[in-house]
Amino acid sequence: MTIIYAGMFYIATLLLVIGLAYKIFDYSRTPAPLKIPTTPAPTTQTGVVYRMAKEVVLFESLFKSNKWIWVFGWLFHFGLFLVLARHLRYFTQPVWFWVDIIQPFGKYASIMMVAGLAGLLARRFVVDRVRYISTPSDYLMLVLLIAIGVSGMMMTFVAHTDIISLKEFFMGLMYFDLQPLPQDPILLIHLALVATLLVIFPVSKLLHAPGVFFSPTRNQADNPREHRHVAAWAARLDQNN
Amino acid sequence: MAAAEFDIPEIKNDIEVPKLREDVMSHVKTFPAGQPVQDFMGYPHELGEDWKDRAIDKMGDLLGKYRSLKVFLDACVHCGACTDKCHYYLGTSDPKNMPVARQDLMRQVYRRYFTTAGKLFPKLVGAKDLTKEVLDDWYSYYYQCSECRRCSVFCPYGIDTAEITMAGREILNHVGMGQKYSNEILGKVMKIGNNLGLPGPALEDTLEGLEEDIEADTGVPVKMPLDVKGAEVLLVTPSADFFSEPHVESLIGYAKVFHAAGINWTLSSHASEAGNFGLFDANYDVMRKVAMRIRDAALELGVKRIVVGECGHAWRVAYSFWNTLTGIGYGGNDPFSIELQQQLDHNYPQPQHICELTNDLIKAGTIKVDPSKNDDLVVTYHDSCNVARASRMGTEPGGQFTIPRELIKSVANNFHNMADETIYESTFCCGGGGGLLTDDLMEVRVKGALPRATALNNVVKEHQVNFMAMICAICKAQFTKVLPKYGFDMSMVGGVHQLVSKAIKLD
Numbered sequence: 001m002t003i004i005y006a007g008m009f010y011i012a013t014l015l016l017v018i019g020l021a022y023k024i025f026d027y028s029r030t031p032a033p034l035k036i037p038t039t040p041a042p043t044t045q046t047g048v049v050y051r052m053a054k055e056v057v058l059f060e061s062l063f064k065s066n067k068w069i070w071v072f073g074w075l076f077h078f079g080l081f082l083v084l085a086r087h088l089r090y091f092t093q094p095v096w097f098w099v100d101i102i103q104p105f106g107k108y109a110s111i112m113m114v115a116g117l118a119g120l121l122a123r124r125f126v127v128d129r130v131r132y133i134s135t136p137s138d139y140l141m142l143v144l145l146i147a148i149g150v151s152g153m154m155m156t157f158v159a160h161t162d163i164i165s166l167k168e169f170f171m172g173l174m175y176f177d178l179q180p181l182p183q184d185p186i187l188l189i190h191l192a193l194v195a196t197l198l199v200i201f202p203v204s205k206l207l208h209a210p211g212v213f214f215s216p217t218r219n220q221a222d223n224p225r226e227h228r229h230v231a232a233w234a235a236r237l238d239q240n241n
Numbered sequence: 242m243a244a245a246e247f248d249i250p251e252i253k254n255d256i257e258v259p260k261l262r263e264d265v266m267s268h269v270k271t272f273p274a275g276q277p278v279q280d281f282m283g284y285p286h287e288l289g290e291d292w293k294d295r296a297i298d299k300m301g302d303l304l305g306k307y308r309s310l311k312v313f314l315d316a317c318v319h320c321g322a323c324t325d326k327c328h329y330y331l332g333t334s335d336p337k338n339m340p341v342a343r344q345d346l347m348r349q350v351y352r353r354y355f356t357t358a359g360k361l362f363p364k365l366v367g368a369k370d371l372t373k374e375v376l377d378d379w380y381s382y383y384y385q386c387s388e389c390r391r392c393s394v395f396c397p398y399g400i401d402t403a404e405i406t407m408a409g410r411e412i413l414n415h416v417g418m419g420q421k422y423s424n425e426i427l428g429k430v431m432k433i434g435n436n437l438g439l440p441g442p443a444l445e446d447t448l449e450g451l452e453e454d455i456e457a458d459t460g461v462p463v464k465m466p467l468d469v470k471g472a473e474v475l476l477v478t479p480s481a482d483f484f485s486e487p488h489v490e491s492l493i494g495y496a497k498v499f500h501a502a503g504i505n506w507t508l509s510s511h512a513s514e515a516g517n518f519g520l521f522d523a524n525y526d527v528m529r530k531v532a533m534r535i536r537d538a539a540l541e542l543g544v545k546r547i548v549v550g551e552c553g554h555a556w557r558v559a560y561s562f563w564n565t566l567t568g569i570g571y572g573g574n575d576p577f578s579i580e581l582q583q584q585l586d587h588n589y590p591q592p593q594h595i596c597e598l599t600n601d602l603i604k605a606g607t608i609k610v611d612p613s614k615n616d617d618l619v620v621t622y623h624d625s626c627n628v629a630r631a632s633r634m635g636t637e638p639g640g641q642f643t644i645p646r647e648l649i650k651s652v653a654n655n656f657h658n659m660a661d662e663t664i665y666e667s668t669f670c671c672g673g674g675g676g677l678l679t680d681d682l683m684e685v686r687v688k689g690a691l692p693r694a695t696a697l698n699n700v701v702k703e704h705q706v707n708f709m710a711m712i713c714a715i716c717k718a719q720f721t722k723v724l725p726k727y728g729f730d731m732s733m734v735g736g737v738h739q740l741v742s743k744a745i746k747l748d
Contacts, residue, residue, distance in 0.1 A: 023315075030308040033525060035561045038393045038401065038630055040638035040666060055397070065322040065395035073320065073397075123321065128261050130321035132336045133345065135367030137358075138319050203358045204366070208398055211316030216309045217399035222633055224561045225590050228573035233306060234525060234565070238577040 002181045005191060006173060012198040019202025020210065027214040031231035041222035048221050055218055072119030076145075079113030082106045083152070090163070090170045107156055114149040117142055137204065144193060144200075151190035161187045247684040249726050250332060250691045252698050256663070258325040259334035266335040271384040272681045274419035281428045282527070285417035292416040293371055297354050299415045300347075300408070303523055304355065309404040310523075314351045316398045317341060323392040323402075328669045329385050332688035337382045340392035340402040346378050347405050380418050383409040385685050387677055388521060389626035389670035404523075406675070411523040422679035426518050430531055435480035435514035441467075444510055447483050455493055461747040463500040465492075465508065470542050472507035473586075474499065476595075477515045477535055477559070478550025479714035487735040488717055491551050494738030497745050498599050501608040506548075512538035515555035516714065520562075521676040529566045532558060536567035536581060545586040548593050551736050553625035553713030554674065559592045560632040596712060597634050599741055600648040610744040615653035618708040620740065621700050622646055622658070623693065623720075624668035625713035639665075645737055649710055652744035657704040663696035671711075673719030687723050694727045701729075710737045 042048050054060040059077075062070045086106025088099045121142045124134045155161045162182040172179035181187075200206065213219065230238070279286035289295070304311050323340040325331070330338040337343060345367065352359030352368035359368030369375060388403035413419065429438040439447075448465040455463045466472065476499075482492040499506045512534045519528025539547055547569055549559045564570025568578030570591050585591050602608045622645060634640040642665050650656050663669050672689030700706040711717060711734070721731040 027308060027312055030305060030311050032308040033306065034565060036309060036401065036404070036631070038390060038399055038666075039633055039641065041633075043636075043638060055399075059397055061395055061399065062320070062322055062397040065326070065397075069320050069322055120320075127321065129258075129324035129336065129339060130319070132261055133319050133321065133324065133339065133341050135319070136364065137362075137366045140365070203356065205316070205318045208316040208318050211312045212398045214308060214312045215316070215399040216312075217393050217401050222638060224564050225570045225592070226572055228564050228568065228570060228575075228578055230565055231306075234529075235575070237526070237529060238568075238575060 001183060001188070002169070002178060005181050005188070006178055008192070008195045009173060012195040016198040016201055023202055023207060024210050027210065031233065032216040032220070033231035033234045035220055035222075035224040035229050036216050037220040037222050038217040039222055041220070043222050045221055048219055052213065052218060056212060068119070068123065072116045072123070074116070075112045076116030076120065079109040079111070079116060082109035083113055083149075090167045091174065093171060110149055110153045110156065114146055114153065117146045117149065121146070141200075141204070141206075144197060148190060148193045148197065151186055151193065154186050155184075155190065159186060247687070250688055252691070252695050252727055254699075256331060256692045256695050258331065261336040262334045263336055266333045266338065266385060266685070267378070267381055269381055269385060269682065269685055271380075271677075271679065272421040274421045274424040278421065278424045278428055279417065279419050282414070282419065282424050284414045284419050284424075286419075287417045289417065292376075296371055296376070296412050296416050299412045300351065301355070303408045303411065304351075306525075307404065307408070307523065309401065310408050313344070313398075313400040313404055314348050317344060317348065317400055320397065322395050322397060323400075326392050326395050327386075327402075328389075328391070328672060328692045329387075329685065329689045332672070332691035333385075333685070337378065338385055340396075343382055343386055343402055344400065344405045346375070346382060347409055350375060376413070376416070376418070379409050380413055383413065384420060384677065384682065387626070387670045387672065387675035387689070389674055390630040391626065391667070391670065394630060394666050403675070407521065407523040410521065410676075414522060414524070420676060422681070423518050423521055423676040427527060427531070430514050430516070430518070430534075434511050434534065436516050436518070437480040437483070439480055439483060439513065441510035444483060444508075444513055448508070451489070451493065451496075455496065459747055461500070463493075463496050463747070465496050466506060467508050468510055468542070469505075469507035472505050472542060472544055474504055474506040474546045474548050475512070475535075475539055475542055475544040476506055476508055476548050476550060477512055477555075477592075478508070479516045479552040479555060480514045481714040481718060482550055483513075485714075485718060487721065487732075487739060488551075488714055490742060491736030491738035494736065494740075494742030494745070495550060495595055497742055497747060498595075498602065498608060498738070501745055501747055502602050507542060507544070509538035509542060511541070515549050515552045515559065517555060517558040518676060520554055520558050528558065528562070532563055532566040535563065536569060539569065540581060540584070543584065545584070546589050546593065547585075547591055548595055548598055550595050551712040551714065551738060553627040553715060555714075556594060556712075557627035557631040560594070563592055594634050594644075596645050596648050596737060599738070600644050600651075603648070603651050609746040610652050610741070611746060612652050612654050612744055614744045615740055616655070618653060618740070619655040619657065619704055619706045620649055620653050620708045620710055621656070621697065621706045622649055622664070622737075623671070623709050623711040623716060624664050625711055625716050626668060626670045626674060628712060629668045630666055645710075645712055649737055649740060652740045657700050657706055659696040659700050663692065669693045669696065671713070671716040671719040672723060674713075674715050678715050678718055686719060687726055690719070690723045690727070694724060694729070697724075697729070698727075707733055708735060708740075709733050710735060710740060712737050
């Protein structure tokens with residue numbers, strides 16, 4: 001079992017890293033030939049960083065759009081962020097001081113995360129417009145994340161797993177020195193689901209995470225009269241004049 | 242061919258989000274472009290045997306050229322934030338007019354042919370083969386989008402359906418399904434110089450007639466110069482300004498402003514059109530070719546400034562793209578753009594919007610106005626989509642909202658905004674933009690105007706508003722045709738410079 005899970009995590013991590021790296025490379029090599037920021041937009045690069053930060057941290061556009069989606073989406077994402085940060089303790093030795101500080105928050109953030117996900121899932125059933133646009137993968141993705149969250153919460157709040165051995169397993173993975181994985185069924189389910197998520201990430205809508213940083217309507221400064229913006233393929237047209 | 246009969250929606254107290262009614266607008270097919278039009282544009286005029294390969298090839302080509310398309314097709318999570326934002330969905334209740342569903346018409350094909358998940362598990366991720374039915378859906382619904390970008394304001398990733406609609410139309414063009422209206426206009430502007438197909442001598446006649454009218458009306462010999470070499474300002478304005486009502490009233494306004502300020506200006510017969518329908522498809526070459534007429538005219542006439550009249554999508558192309566496409570602007574360090582940029586007067590923004598110019602002149606006291614001349618009017622202002630969400634005026638973000646309002650308030654005493662969620666960046670499109678201003682799409686146009694008509698109705702009831710000012714030729718043409726169907730008088734619709742024209746002091 002240890003060897004199967006070790007292999008699974010090596011492969012899943014590899015697919016995630018290669019898949020994401022390729023996508024990011026692909027986005028960055030594809031030119032944005034025209035200035036298309038959604039205005040009003042910042043006129044400077046500093047302003048763009050500020051706009052993007054508000055978008056990524058506070059989900060500003062979503063807040064303008066729909067308070068329900070915003071509440072559920074933000075609960076989920078911020079909860080997930082704290083939960084992930086908390087999990088860093090399995091991968092660092094000694095554990096970083098700030099990871100220690102957020103441990104109690106991360107523990108209860110799992111409730112935020114699952115509550116947010118449940119809200120998002122409910123919307124897919126309840127709101128006719130959202131039901132219309134939902135594909136099977138949209139439901140499954142939420143179910144997968146909820147299952148990850150709930151199995152994790154089981155181990156935190158109900159039936160503790162052997163986290164000392166678990167940490168040894170993951171530290172072992174990182175240093176290519178395999179250690180036995182605790183044979184706790186909930187843990188095995190939790191880890192299998194996480195590995196699945198890692199594999200799905202670069203080939204699914206989860207690409208919204210890197211994608212938002214490449215969105216020309218959000219990452220361009222509004223300065224077309226002051227700066228000439230020409231993509232390489234478009235610049236060649238100028239030379240034929 | 243008579244347009245189909247349809248019911249005019251009822252104006253309610255508030256803009257309501259309707260329950261879905263599937264496929265209620267699938268019968269809408271804008272008239273297809275015939276062979277001569279498609280030939281001129283270099284597109285086929287009918288589906289060939291290989292249409293599917295051509296479509297997929299073109300999609301691949303566009304995916305490699307436009308980061309927007311690639312990122313937008315990947316990033317959507319189907320959250321639903323945009324589903325109640327499109328005026329065409331609000332007006333028609335057809336779910337394929339929800340921005341995300343409109344995008345999904347292309348996204349399903351993208352997933353099938355360009356992504357691993359869609360190749361392996363099409364059903365799971367909503368991927369579909371490109372079939373004739375899918376293509377027909379594209380033709381229906383990509384011509385029920387005015388590319389107004391309202392959805393992009395509310396999308397957490399900034400996904401702009403306009404980018405996908407443009408790409409969709411371009412692919413349709415390449416398989417032989419072009420739109421008659423837009424492609425005919427592109428033919429006219431490239432062959433004759435303007436969208437109306439008005440040749441130089443006819444334009445000269447029209448302008449002379451207008452000069453006589455103004456002099457008869459005011460006693461002042463206000464000129465409308467054409468093709469004057471060495472003029473300071475080249476004014477580029479939508480050709481509708483030359484003889485459509487109420488557009489022409491704004492043209493008279495611009496002429497009076499130049500006259501009163503003593504600015505030596507000219508129109509150009511070669512560039513007698515600010516509009517650029519090349520924007521509406523993802524064909525960079527066509528948009529560039531149309532824009533290049535302005536550069537050519539500016540170089541030939543030796544003007545120092547380029548000013549753009551009241552036209553929404555034209556201002557987007559001028560403000561956001563002219564520098565890129567033609568070097569009209571600043572900051573170029575290549576020979577192509579330097580040639581023009583050293584000719585321009587660096588004391589002014591290039592290009593400049595007529596509202597920026599007039600507002601500056603009034604604030605500086607160079608021209609005098611009497612706002613009481615508009616006391617018969619209670620004015621509101623319709624933010625045109627392309628000005629609001631795809632451009633700017635002035636030096637600060639949001640100048641595209643404040644400058645026209647400042648200008649209106651300086652020439653008219655009674656002004657009231659419509660509801661906040663219907664103006665500024667949340668403004669509702671008139672319903673006729675983006676290549677939809679044609680009679681064969683009247684049902685879409687009327688129903689798409691419902692949110693704006695509702696907002697207008699509320700200020701009419703509350704503040705007795707009797708004039709809706711705007712700075713877009715398409716909005717003016719659309720509203721004068723469509724608002725009467727909702728019971729409004731068409732004389733309520735007019736340009737900002739129509740108000741300026743009444744208030745300006747000429748002596």
